[in-house]
Amino acid sequence: MDSLKQRILQEGIVVxxxxxxxxxxxxxxxxxxxxLEMGREFAARFRDAGITKVITVESSGISIGFAMAxxxxxxMVFVRKKKTVIMxxxxxxxxxxxxxxxxxxxxAIAKKYLSAEDTVVLxxxxxxxxxxxxxxxxxxxxxxxxxxxxxxxxxxxxxxGGNAIREQGIRVESLVQIRxxxxxxxxxx
Ligand code: 5GP
Numbered sequence: 001m002d003s004l005k006q007r008i009l010q011e012g013i014v015v016x017x018x019x020x021x022x023x024x025x026x027x028x029x030x031x032x033x034x035x036l037e038m039g040r041e042f043a044a045r046f047r048d049a050g051i052t053k054v055i056t057v058e059s060s061g062i063s064i065g066f067a068m069a070x071x072x073x074x075x076m077v078f079v080r081k082k083k084t085v086i087m088x089x090x091x092x093x094x095x096x097x098x099x100x101x102x103x104x105x106x107x108a109i110a111k112k113y114l115s116a117e118d119t120v121v122l123x124x125x126x127x128x129x130x131x132x133x134x135x136x137x138x139x140x141x142x143x144x145x146x147x148x149x150x151x152x153x154x155x156x157x158x159x160x161g162g163n164a165i166r167e168q169g170i171r172v173e174s175l176v177q178i179r180x181x182x183x184x185x186x187x188x189x
């Protein structure tokens with residue numbers, strides 16, 4: 001997706017060779033036309049997959065998930081991040097380390113919004129080590145819903161997450177793939 005690549009090159013801040021900030025259009029301020037275009041692109045790639053719900057993670061996944069769900073005309077459900085959930089009979093919960101915050105978070109989704117009748121796609125802004133995505137994939141499995149695939153806006157290929165999911169036989173669609181960010185320079189695949 002060239003428009004997203006251009007925005008990353010123009011506005012992305014390479015914080016380290018592992019971490020990219022795109023606060024000006026995705027992670028803090030949101031650019032609606034760009035997000036709608038990203039949503040349409042994801043929707044086009046999964047149009048024939050029989051999606052009944054788009055799953056994403058708060059907070060930065062919401063604008064992408066919303067845009068995709070709007071185009072597919074299905075609901076979007078976002079996974080909530082909680083400090084720690086003691087036990088919740090009404091929710092599926094999975095514990096993950098946070099890539100950007102260095103803390104452990106519980107991801108939770110109410111059981112009433114995910115069931116064995118659903119075919120879902122998981123979308124998120126970035127994939128790094130894949131911990132968040134793999135935890136949500138477990139939640140989807142536990143619910144009995146069918147997972148059509150995973151959509152990632154910005155995949156960092158030098159971190160293992162995307163390929164770890166592909167190795168499980170799960171379809172992964174990325175809008176852009178970054179091969180390297182060493183010496184502050186972004187190189188796309
Ligand atoms: P993972 O669980 O794959 O290691 O990390 C995924 C989550 O960490 C994403 O949902 C995203 O919020 C955050 N993340 C990972 N890498 C980056 C990055 O380079 N920049 C930003 N802004 N967030 C990231």
